[in-house]
Amino acid sequence: MxxxxxxxxxxxxxxxxxxxxxxxxxxxxxxxxxxxxxxxxTPTPASQSDGGTVTEASQPAAMQGTALYIQMPRPFVFNVAGSNRDRLVQIRVQLMVRGDANQALALRHIPLIEGTLLATFSAASADELITTTGKEELKNRALIDLQNAMLGVVGTVVVAEVLFTGFVMQ
The missing domain is CATH 1.20.5 (Single alpha-helices involved in coiled-coils or other helix-helix interfaces)
Known part of the structure; x- marks a missing residue:
């Protein structure tokens, strides 16, 4: 038993x-x-056949994930020409990215980001930067230029938004 x-x-x-x-x-x-x-x-990188410009098909890659912010290491200081006189401009910038992968890519490519933003900012005129709409247009132009530069290097849109956290013009 x-x-x-x-x-x-x-x-x-x-x-x-x-x-x-x-x-x-x-x-x-x-x-x-x-x-x-x-x-x-996972989204596939946009094809380079269209010259590497940002398209609606490549936009969602930057729009997925948690919003994270990257402070640029130093402010952008540059001269702009105006109708009456030249002016000195200082802009502090933060980038909004979505997800940890895009944050890592943006941090890895800070020199490219700084160079692209500085080229875009210094192409503006003082007359444009005086108005609020001129500042908004500059932010939008900077975002498009930055997305195109990152698309050409890493094959994906990394930055979702360019934010001015400080803007001084003398």
Whole structure:
């Protein structure tokens, strides 16, 4: 009788182990399936056949994920020509990116970002920068130029928004 009870306990323990192994295997297969499901749905880089300009198809890559902000290491200081006189401008900039991957890409390419923004900013005139609409146009132009530069280097749109956190013109 004792041997029969031990066999029943052993069989129950074996069933329990097999059931646990099945559950672990099922969870593992579900995790692998979920990984391939989400990894297969990543956006593809925009083709370079259109000259590398930002298109609506490439825009969603910068619009996915949590909004993160990157402070430029130093303010942009440059001269702009005006109708009456030249002016000195200082702009502090932060970039809004979406997701950790875009943040890492932006931090890796800070020199490219600074060069592109400085070229865009210094092409403006003082008469444009006096008005609010001129500042907005400059931000939009800077965003487009920056997205095109990053698209050409990394193959994806990294920056979602250019934000002026300080603007001084003398």
């Amino acid at each position: 004792a041997d029969n009870e031990l066999e029943l306990v052993d069989q129950a323990a074996k069933r329990k182990k097999i059931l646990m192994l099945g559950v672990v295997l099922l969870v593992l297969l579900g995790a692998v399936g979920a990984y391939f499901w989400f990894a297969g749905s």
